[in-house]
Amino acid sequence: MGQRLTHLDEAGHARMVDVSEKSATTREAVAQADLHMLPETLTAIREMTLRKGDVLAVARVAAIQATKRTSELIPLCHPLALRAVEANFIEIDEKTLRILVTVKTTGVTGVEMEALVGATVGALTVYDMCKAIDRGMVIREACLLKKIGGKSGPYEREQEMSR
Amino acid sequence: MGQRLTHLDEAGHARMVDVSEKSATTREAVAQADLHMLPETLTAIREMTLRKGDVLAVARVAAIQATKRTSELIPLCHPLALRAVEANFIEIDEKTLRILVTVKTTGVTGVEMEALVGATVGALTVYDMCKAIDRGMVIREACLLKKIGGKSGPYEREQEMSR
Amino acid sequence: MGQRLTHLDEAGHARMVDVSEKSATTREAVAQADLHMLPETLTAIREMTLRKGDVLAVARVAAIQATKRTSELIPLCHPLALRAVEANFIEIDEKTLRILVTVKTTGVTGVEMEALVGATVGALTVYDMCKAIDRGMVIREACLLKKIGGKSGPYEREQEMSR
Amino acid sequence: MGQRLTHLDEAGHARMVDVSEKSATTREAVAQADLHMLPETLTAIREMTLRKGDVLAVARVAAIQATKRTSELIPLCHPLALRAVEANFIEIDEKTLRILVTVKTTGVTGVEMEALVGATVGALTVYDMCKAIDRGMVIREACLLKKIGGKSGPYEREQEMSR
Amino acid sequence: MGQRLTHLDEAGHARMVDVSEKSATTREAVAQADLHMLPETLTAIREMTLRKGDVLAVARVAAIQATKRTSELIPLCHPLALRAVEANFIEIDEKTLRILVTVKTTGVTGVEMEALVGATVGALTVYDMCKAIDRGMVIREACLLKKIGGKSGPYEREQEMSR
Amino acid sequence: MGQRLTHLDEAGHARMVDVSEKSATTREAVAQADLHMLPETLTAIREMTLRKGDVLAVARVAAIQATKRTSELIPLCHPLALRAVEANFIEIDEKTLRILVTVKTTGVTGVEMEALVGATVGALTVYDMCKAIDRGMVIREACLLKKIGGKSGPYEREQEMSR
Numbered sequence: 001m002g003q004r005l006t007h008l009d010e011a012g013h014a015r016m017v018d019v020s021e022k023s024a025t026t027r028e029a030v031a032q033a034d035l036h037m038l039p040e041t042l043t044a045i046r047e048m049t050l051r052k053g054d055v056l057a058v059a060r061v062a063a064i065q066a067t068k069r070t071s072e073l074i075p076l077c078h079p080l081a082l083r084a085v086e087a088n089f090i091e092i093d094e095k096t097l098r099i100l101v102t103v104k105t106t107g108v109t110g111v112e113m114e115a116l117v118g119a120t121v122g123a124l125t126v127y128d129m130c131k132a133i134d135r136g137m138v139i140r141e142a143c144l145l146k147k148i149g150g151k152s153g154p155y156e157r158e159q160e161m162s163r
Numbered sequence: 164m165g166q167r168l169t170h171l172d173e174a175g176h177a178r179m180v181d182v183s184e185k186s187a188t189t190r191e192a193v194a195q196a197d198l199h200m201l202p203e204t205l206t207a208i209r210e211m212t213l214r215k216g217d218v219l220a221v222a223r224v225a226a227i228q229a230t231k232r233t234s235e236l237i238p239l240c241h242p243l244a245l246r247a248v249e250a251n252f253i254e255i256d257e258k259t260l261r262i263l264v265t266v267k268t269t270g271v272t273g274v275e276m277e278a279l280v281g282a283t284v285g286a287l288t289v290y291d292m293c294k295a296i297d298r299g300m301v302i303r304e305a306c307l308l309k310k311i312g313g314k315s316g317p318y319e320r321e322q323e324m325s326r
Numbered sequence: 327m328g329q330r331l332t333h334l335d336e337a338g339h340a341r342m343v344d345v346s347e348k349s350a351t352t353r354e355a356v357a358q359a360d361l362h363m364l365p366e367t368l369t370a371i372r373e374m375t376l377r378k379g380d381v382l383a384v385a386r387v388a389a390i391q392a393t394k395r396t397s398e399l400i401p402l403c404h405p406l407a408l409r410a411v412e413a414n415f416i417e418i419d420e421k422t423l424r425i426l427v428t429v430k431t432t433g434v435t436g437v438e439m440e441a442l443v444g445a446t447v448g449a450l451t452v453y454d455m456c457k458a459i460d461r462g463m464v465i466r467e468a469c470l471l472k473k474i475g476g477k478s479g480p481y482e483r484e485q486e487m488s489r
Numbered sequence: 490m491g492q493r494l495t496h497l498d499e500a501g502h503a504r505m506v507d508v509s510e511k512s513a514t515t516r517e518a519v520a521q522a523d524l525h526m527l528p529e530t531l532t533a534i535r536e537m538t539l540r541k542g543d544v545l546a547v548a549r550v551a552a553i554q555a556t557k558r559t560s561e562l563i564p565l566c567h568p569l570a571l572r573a574v575e576a577n578f579i580e581i582d583e584k585t586l587r588i589l590v591t592v593k594t595t596g597v598t599g600v601e602m603e604a605l606v607g608a609t610v611g612a613l614t615v616y617d618m619c620k621a622i623d624r625g626m627v628i629r630e631a632c633l634l635k636k637i638g639g640k641s642g643p644y645e646r647e648q649e650m651s652r
Numbered sequence: 653m654g655q656r657l658t659h660l661d662e663a664g665h666a667r668m669v670d671v672s673e674k675s676a677t678t679r680e681a682v683a684q685a686d687l688h689m690l691p692e693t694l695t696a697i698r699e700m701t702l703r704k705g706d707v708l709a710v711a712r713v714a715a716i717q718a719t720k721r722t723s724e725l726i727p728l729c730h731p732l733a734l735r736a737v738e739a740n741f742i743e744i745d746e747k748t749l750r751i752l753v754t755v756k757t758t759g760v761t762g763v764e765m766e767a768l769v770g771a772t773v774g775a776l777t778v779y780d781m782c783k784a785i786d787r788g789m790v791i792r793e794a795c796l797l798k799k800i801g802g803k804s805g806p807y808e809r810e811q812e813m814s815r
Numbered sequence: 816m817g818q819r820l821t822h823l824d825e826a827g828h829a830r831m832v833d834v835s836e837k838s839a840t841t842r843e844a845v846a847q848a849d850l851h852m853l854p855e856t857l858t859a860i861r862e863m864t865l866r867k868g869d870v871l872a873v874a875r876v877a878a879i880q881a882t883k884r885t886s887e888l889i890p891l892c893h894p895l896a897l898r899a900v901e902a903n904f905i906e907i908d909e910k911t912l913r914i915l916v917t918v919k920t921t922g923v924t925g926v927e928m929e930a931l932v933g934a935t936v937g938a939l940t941v942y943d944m945c946k947a948i949d950r951g952m953v954i955r956e957a958c959l960l961k962k963i964g965g966k967s968g969p970y971e972r973e974q975e976m977s978r
Contacts, residue, residue, distance in 0.1 A: 005207060005218065007292040009901070012211055014221045014875050018899035020841060020919050026509060033302075044168060048175055055168065057383035057503065058177045061564045062238050064505050065391075068560055068568055069236070071883055073284050074291045075225050075876045079883055079896050081568050083597065084507035086498070104509050108898065112298075113291050120283045120302070121236050128237045128276050129170040135275075135318055139196070139283070139305035144298060155298055172412070177383065179390055181410035183352060183430050189672060220872035223666050224727045228880075231723055231731055234394055238387045242394055242407045244731050246760065247670035249661070267672050271409065331533060331544065333618040335738070338537055340547045340709065342716050344736035346678060346756050359628070370494060374501055381494065384503045388564050397720055399558070399610050400617045401551050401713045405720055405733045434735065438624075439617050446609045446628070447562050454563045454602050455496040461601075461633060461644055465522070465609070468628035481624055515835060546709035549829050550890045554717075557886055557894055570894050572923065573833035575824070593835050657859060657870065659944040664863055666873045685954070696820060700827055707820065710829045714890050725884070725936050726943045727877050764950075765943050772935045772954070773888050780889045780928050781822040787927075787970055791848070791935070791957035796950060807950055 007076045016076050022108040027149035030102045031115035033123040033142035039094045041134040045126070046091070055129050056089050063087040063101055063122030067114040074117065078109045085114075087122055099123050100145075110150045116142065170239045179239050185271040190312035193265045194278035196286040196305035202257045204297040208289070209254070218292050219252050226250040226264055226285030230277040237280065241272045248277075250285055262286050263308075273313045279305065333402045342402050348434040353475035356428045357441035359449040359468035365420045367460040371452070372417070381455050382415050389413040389427055389448030393440040400443065404435045411440075413448055425449050426471075436476045442468065496565045505565050511597040516638035519591045520604035522612040522631035528583045530623040534615070535580070544618050545578050552576040552590055552611030556603040563606065567598045574603075576611055588612050589634075599639045605631065659728045668728050674760040679801035682754045683767035685775040685794035691746045693786040697778070698743070707781050708741050715739040715753055715774030719766040726769065730761045737766075739774055751775050752797075762802045768794065822891045831891050837923040842964035845917045846930035848938040848957035854909045856949040860941070861906070870944050871904050878902040878916055878937030882929040889932065893924045900929075902937055914938050915960075925965045931957065 006017050045055045064085045071079040084104040092098050101118035103111040123139050130137065147155045169180050208218045227248045234242040247267040255261050264281035266274040286302050293300065310318045332343050371381045390411045397405040410430040418424050427444035429437040449465050456463065473481045495506050534544045553574045560568040573593040581587050590607035592600040612628050619626065636644045658669050697707045716737045723731040736756040744750050753770035755763040775791050782789065799807045821832050860870045879900045886894040899919040907913050916933035918926040938954050945952065962970045 004296075005211065005292055006295050007221075008211065008217050012217050013903070014217050014872065014879065015902075016879055016897065016900040018919060020898040020921055048168065048171065054171050054175050054177050054383060057380060058170075058238055058387050060503055061384050061387045062236065064503065065561070065564050066236055072880070073225065073229055073232070073236075074288050075221055075880050076288075077291060078898065081570065081596075081896065082505065083509040083567065085505035087504075088502070104507060106509055107896075112294060113287065116287055116290065117284075120287065120305075121280075124276065124279055124283065125237050125239075127279065128240060129168055131275065132169045132315075133167075135307060135310075136320065137306070140303050142283075142302035142305065143300070147298075152295075157299065176414070177386055177390065178413075179408065179411035181430060183409040183432055217872060220666065220869060221876050224873050224876045227666065227668055228724070228727050235391070238391050241409065244407065244733065244759075245668065246672040246730065248668040250667075251665070267670060269672055270407075330622075331537065331618055332621050333547075334537065334543050338543050339740070340543050340712055340716065341739075342734065342737035344756060346735040346758055374494065374497065380497050380501050380503050384496075384564055388562065392562055395562070398717070399551065399555055399562075400614050401547055401717050402614075403617055404735065407733065433733075438620060439613065442613055442616065443610075446613065446631075447606075450602065450605055450609065451563050451565075453605065454566060455494055457601060457633075458495050458641075459493075461636075462646065463632070465631035466629050468609075468631065469626070470624060473624075478621075483625065543709060546706060546829065547713050550710050550713045553829065553831055554887070554890050570896065570922075571831065572835035572893065574831040576830075577828070593833060595835055656948075657863065657944055658947050659873075660863065660869050664869050666869050700820065700823065706823050706827050706829050710822075710890055714888065718888055721888070725877065725881055725888075726940050727873055728940075729943055764946060765939065768939055768942065769936075772939065772957075773932075776928065776931055776935065777889050777891075779931065780892060781820055783927060784821050784967075785819075787959060787962075788972065789958070792955050794935075794954035794957065795952070796946075799950075804947075809951065 014076060016078060019078060019108045024106055024108050025149050026106050027110050028104045029111045029115040029147040030100060030145045031119040032098055032100050032145055033119040034140045035097045035123045035126055035137055036140055037095055037137040038134045041130050042095055042097060055126060059122045059125040060087045062125040063118040066121035067103055067118040070114045070117045074113050077113050080105050080107045080109060082114060087118060110147055112144050112147055116144060177239060179241060182241060182271045187269055187271050188312045189269050190273050191267045192274045192278040192310040193263060193308045194282040195261055195263050195308055196282040197303045198260045198286045198289055198300055199303055200258055200300040201297045204293050205258055205260060218289060222285045222288040223250045225288040226281040229284035230266055230281040233277045233280045237276050240276050243268050243270045243272060245277060250281060273310055275307050275310055279307060340402060345404060345434045350432055350434050351475050352432050353436050354430045355437045355441040355473040356426060356471040357445040358424055358426050358471055359445040360466045361423045361449045361452055361463055362466055363421055363463045364460045367456050368421055368423060381452060385448045385451040386413045388451040389444040392447035393429055393444040396440045396443045400439050403439050406431050406433045406435060408440060413444060436473055438470050438473055442470060503565060508567060508597045513595055513597050514638050515595050516599050517593045518600045518604040518636040519589060519634040520608040521587055521589050521634055522608040523629045524586045524612045524615055524626055525629055526584055526626040527623045530619050531584055531586060544615060548611045548614040549576045551614040552607040555610035556592055556607040559603045559606045563602050566602050569594050569596045569598060576607060599636055601633050601636055605633060666728060668730060671730060671760045676758055676760050677801045678758050679762050680756045681763045681767040681799040682752060682797045683771040684750055684752050684797055685771040686792045687749045687775045687778055687789055688792055689747055689789040690786045693782050694747055694749060707778060711774045711777040712739045714777040715770040718773035719755055719770040722766045722769045726765050729765050732757050732759050732761060739770060762799055764796050764799055768796060829891060834893060834923045839921055839923050840964050841921050842925050843919045844926045844930040844962040845915060845960045846934040847913055847915050847960055848934040849955045850912045850938045850941055850952055851955055852910055852952040853949045856945050857910055857912060870941060874937045874940040875902045877940040878933040881936035882918055882933040885929045885932045889928050892928050895920050895922045895924060897929060902933060925962055927959050927962055931959060
């Protein structure tokens, strides 16, 4: 098997890969996480939204703040100065809330991990705030949707891909 | 709708719920996250495992460390002094790696969020270390499996539940 | 001068005071910070509030999260597991927004610093979000309003005290 | 009202504003916070200063360290690599201690928040170390004094401004 | 070989050991780190000390703050609410500065790692502040001197032990 | 004495030195820390290594993560975006384990402190995982081995230097 995991050296030891030769370019990544819940839980979140928006407002702040701490959470991730972060919520169906996190930077490494960390921490924050009424919520389909910039070129997740 | 989200006060504002009247009891929670990937990615992780174990060793450390930072990541979570944390990996099928995180404490609030944060950060760390060969990996079925202790009593997720 | 600053030892060196003999009791503290601004800035915050509440929602989350990091920010502060945190905003007059932060714990030291850190970080977050339209905002009267519990007994700041 | 709060998108949701088009320039900001106290408290600090300087030495370190954590505390603040930080103390009158924090960077966003966070955390650290002898200390006039660099141009707070 | 490393489970995987059955007792630990340097460097530190004390004042604060972050730095360390921390400096000879850190808590695990982290970070802070004039400084004899409390009983490092 | 400690201003106060005039260059530093232990402890670590490698795997991750937090631990250190980090272990003799940490960046300040923090935290993590069987382990010879880049030019520690 010729695949190489770049975060490991030849002896298989963990390392933070050397990116000092890479040049800084504009990078962007979009990630999602879907949170499945009882329809009445989504109703409760939505009605809060209409009234005060606090569940989603708190989750949005949590998602944005988490993106900035990615290199502390993911051990072999390079620290990056993020230039833009947005977190948005979409109701996919009566029991699915999707969080979409978009991150941009100008740097030598991509921001895929930052977007993924933001999306999952945002979803977990919704879970935390609603767990008293729906402990069975599940995160599904947390994945990278798109990335732009970097040597490996753009990536776009095909819709309805079946794996 | 009579459901109440305890993390919001009557006006719908976020707050860290008052738990000063609750008594400290033994608490335990188990959470999982499944990471779907190409079969060759799982093979690469497994062969590394046989050789040096580093992908899973790094992800295990990341999961454990993340549990300890839960109250920094999840805004309305109470800080807790964890007493035990374990992270384990299981190959569910040829393209699915499951991470299971078990957390224990003696305290006034539960450790569900700690277990969930550990499981998702562990899965994201595997993603980070393998994304160079498989950018399309997806986290699925990240959820609470079990909790013990606390006023709301034990919780166990039913197998094969269909929602 | 017979006054002793307990955070300094006899030689005047900083130390984290020994509280191992103190017994854990219920503690509470309330602190405030007033943010003075242009009337149109307060209008902008208020109208946002009516629409979505985001300036105050973000500042509220920032205040709550900051209380949990007090012992990292204030070098000689003891770490504490907080049991309850609330942050509320009041319009004092057409150009003054007050943030009130209430913190509770059961522990061997008080939570005055946690309440003060929460109030000032909340006020600074409002500043950050509005500085594009009003760079001249000023924090005034950031102080402890009340504390309960602990050997030194309750404290209540007199109204309209002139110093 | 035509004013726009840039940290909110059109729908009023919080976001970390996109600064990826801005060019890196030299930035500087100076902020202050005044701490009002009993004259004997200021005497105690001053005499410590003459002897060992520890209250102000600790507060100075706390202020410098806090500036580096600004983007963790203020949710929508961009992370920045600071190039210089200084914290100084001035006795304004017999009961007022002023802390002045100067921050410099070369980057795409300003360092106003860093200077303000440093000044307020420095003042709160003095409060923490002296609260055993003077619980009624108050932070007043915590504000931006000056900023240089950035598209919006220089800013200087007028003396004796009356708002 | 019958020795068991408790931080590893039977399969050799890292874990945060279960201490939920241990009872909270008073714990204390003292650690040291010696920093060897050029005699003129120690003179410079000492003269600063006489004048303002800042190198040692900063290192003392750094040591105290580091003890509070031990469980973030040492992956399998349990978080602990420290009750007392002191850091002191002794000149051992004309080229050796010793830092001694004492930590106390009431808890289920010991504070050896907290004391060791404090001593080494304190020594590294002195290094940082003096490296412009003496890049060849070396940390030697960083070790635990004493511990009290806990099931394994008291420990005292013998003087002049030869290993 | 004409030596100047740059982290102190003329009055001897701590500051984070102004590096805004320095130009970004490629920087590299290598640091070591030696951990002395009982021969049977080193055997236990080595046999674990043969089997699963976890003590060293955990210590390697801890070392890498610690380098990224250097500016939080060392108060006057400038934050830096690291480009590469590696941690390796060598058995020097039957009772000495050496950890070597190499750090690279492109920036305006060097990475000596990052390498030193990584080496000492890595050594302390080994201590933590083995202290149940060998509480007397000692860190010796923690020092900078080499640095490249920066105005002060390259530095290489001479072998067998006697100080």
